[in-house]
Amino acid sequence: MRASIGIIGAGFGGLSAAIHLAAQGQRVTVYERQREPGGKASEVARDGFRFDTGPSLLTMPFVLEQLYDAAGAHADERVELVPVDPICRYFYPDGTVLDASADEDAFRRAVAAVAPGDADAVARFLDYSQRIYDLTSDIFLFNSLGDLKALLRGRNLPTLLRLPQIDAFRTVHEGVSAHFSDPRLVQLFDRYATYNGSDPWQAPATLNIIPYVEYRLGGYYVRGGMYALVRSLAALAARLGVDIRYGADVERIVSESGRVRGIMADGQFAAHDAVVSNADAVYTMTQLVEGKERRKERYRKLEPSCSGLVFLWGVRGEEPSLGHHNIFFNEDYRSEFDDIFRRLRPPQDPTVYVSITARSDADHAPAGHENWFVLVNMPYLTEENRALDVDAVRSSVLRRLRGSGVDLDGRIVQESVITPRDLEERHNSNRGSIYGISSNSRNAAFLRPQNRVRSVRGLYLSGGAAHPGGGVPLVLLSGKLAARAVMEDISG
Ligand SMILES: Cc1cc2nc3c(=O)[nH]c(=O)nc-3n(C[C@H](O)[C@H](O)[C@H](O)COP(=O)(O)OP(=O)(O)OC[C@H]3O[C@@H](n4cnc5c(N)ncnc54)[C@H](O)[C@@H]3O)c2cc1C
Structure with a gap:
């Protein structure tokens, strides 16, 4: 008998679980609160510029290939992976420039x-x-x-x-x-x-x-940008019969006597034999599931990963000194991490990451322009740091770039900003975390929420805050492991 599986969220973790389950014959419905798939891996396109909003580098390509293989994806349903060389260009405050290449x-x-x-x-x-x-x-x-x-x-x-x-x-x-x-x-x-x-x-x-x-194992660019991978997986899921409902905000996971019965979305109950939540695991277990306060407290205590502040800049002119992926380091790296993880405040002198997909896909920016994705690591949200001074961070980013001879004065012709609060509000990401749970302790791997929730039968977790962790390949794996747990339980 085909089981009916409800999946909350169409991020990479939800799409992976949906594809694995549908490929094994299950009836799958995905509920996504946004109007499009991808979650943190979204896309902004405006006035000839195109940007990915989240991940830019894909590693462990075999994880993606295994997902495609499990779904019987045809060649034209798969994205093209392009090795990036150098993988990253590093700029140091003393003027050193170092290309880190997969060619050893x-x-x-x-x-x-x-x-x-x-x-x-x-x-x-x-x-x-x-x-x-x-x-x-x-x-x-x-x-x-x-x-x-x-x-x-x-x-x-x-x-x-x-x-x-x-x-x-x-x-x-x-x-x-x-x-x-x-x-x-x-x-x-x-x-x-x-x-x-x-x-x-x-x-x-x-x-x-x-x-x-x-x-x-290699670092890859997805031809067309990371969002091409989201499109490819959403299309594959649809071809396998997955029903993806956009604009569907799940309010509650309904359970009875410790067993999942279905979900409530926008005031409507939908019955399911099992539910996989791709929404942040801490958010899921503290806000979507009814349960004892003590258990919720255990989830709240898990230290989130860092958050991030993203600038998407349309830049006039080309900057020949930059590669596709670039890091501009600061003088005092330790102090940056102390700011982020101990003082829980924006770093005073942040390291700056810049990725320019127009280097690999020229049509991502108008002629004579570049699309800059700029990321600065930030602390996860607390009561004290919620009011972020974006202008101050922008100034320190521009200062750091100028220090390496990159002057953007008067050249930023378009800007979008994604703040830690945006990550929290748009994706229900626990305290705006980018990757889920931090690995700042020796036992983090054991404390991270597992894919099968023991306290609620029929509930599973897939996504960065669940096992095995954050980043695109691991999140794809978490969808696979959640789907495996569902299959073990419904067949046995
Ligand atoms: C700025 C940035 C840069 C990054 N760079 C990289 C990189 O270079 N390489 C890399 O591998 N990784 C990178 N990452 C991490 C990577 O993007 C994430 O690990 C991954 O995309 C997370 O996928 P997910 O499925 O766990 O969660 P999400 O993408 O957060 O998906 C969860 C989905 O659930 C939906 N949802 C939540 N609550 C509900 C609800 N109640 N009802 C319905 N739907 C709901 C959300 O809308 C969302 O679509 C980056 C992330 C960010 C933000």
């Missing part, structure tokens, strides 16, 4: 030119990063952590016994500093903790797997 020889040569003593450390660091990936990916990424019993069973046991080798007892910064002596290289590799919104001075060095994922 090229990367080694670039490092040798600025920090000869660290040239050989790149390969050694990536080997170390790869070892952690080999040890952890199966349990921490590709499967549900499930209950402790399952974790201690069979092939997981050897990994757990080798916990010291996954470097969980040092911080990211300590692991990186043990490999590199030049502070610029340390800063570069520390930055990867931000890929899931964490602090390199607090997050366990296990997160040092991310450089392996980016350099050796």
Whole structure:
């Protein structure tokens, strides 16, 4: 018998779960409060400029290929992935410019030119990063952590016994500093903790797997922009018979005697055998589910990832010194993270990320112009920091760019701004977090909400705040794992 599955949200996590379930013959309805799919991965198009509003770099392309394969996607239903080289161009306050390339020889040569003593450390660091990936990916990424019993069973046991080798007892910064002596290289590799919104001075060095994922498995641009991937997945879901209802705001997940019965959206009840929530896991468990205050408090206590402030700038003229992805570092990286995660205030001197898709797709900006996506990391929202001085942040961004010889004075012809409060209000993202739950503690992977909710039978979570975590490939995996849990439960 086909089960009826309700999915809350058409972000990457919801679309992935919907596709996996529909491909296995289930009847799937997706409820999305916005008028279009994508969630944080949205699109702004105005006066000849086109911007992605969220993710810009796609890693772990095989996760996407597996999703397409599971759905039997035809060649013309798949997006084109374009390797980006260099993956990122780094600008330092002392004038150093360093291209980080997936071509390891090229990367080694670039490092040798600025920090000869660290040239050989790149390969050694990536080997170390790869070892952690080999040890952890199966349990921490590709499967549900499930209950402790399952974790201690069979092939997981050897990994757990080798916990010291996954470097969980040092911080990211300590692991990186043990490999590199030049502070610029340390800063570069520390930055990867931000890929899931964490602090390199607090997050366990296990997160040092991310450089392996980016350099050796590859960083890709999605031809047409990240929103092309949203369109592709939404179209694939529709072709598989998924009913996506836009403008449908789910108010409540209805349960009876600890079992899901369906959802209430816009005052209407819809019965479902199972519900997968792609809405933020903390928001889901504290606002959509009825339950004991004590349980809700446990979810509220999970530290969110950082938030972000995005400027989408239409820029007149072209800036030849920039690549597709660029980072403009500050002098005092530690102080930036202390601002974000300890003082919970906007960084006084932020690192600036700039991505220009017109470098790969010229039609994303009018001739003689560029589309700049500019991101600054911000603290998650608290009562005290909700009133953000956007003008002050814009000034510090422009100052940082000027410091590297990039003068935008009078050249910004169009601007849209996305604030932490926008992320919270538009997507119900817990405290405006970008990636869900931070990984600032050694046991974060175990505290992160699991894909199967034990306290409410028939309820599942997919998305950045659920296992295995934030970022596009992991969120696609969370949809797959939630769908797997649904299938296990309805068939057995
Ligand atoms: C500025 C920025 C830059 C980023 N850069 C990268 C990057 O370069 N690479 C990368 O891999 N990742 C990046 N990320 C992270 C990535 O975008 C996210 O991890 C991913 O898109 C989250 O997907 P999701 O499905 O978990 O959640 P969301 O995208 O938040 O989707 C949840 C959906 O649920 C809907 N919803 C919520 N509540 C309800 C309700 N009550 N009823 C109905 N619908 C509801 C929302 O409207 C939304 O559409 C970035 C994110 C941001 C914001």
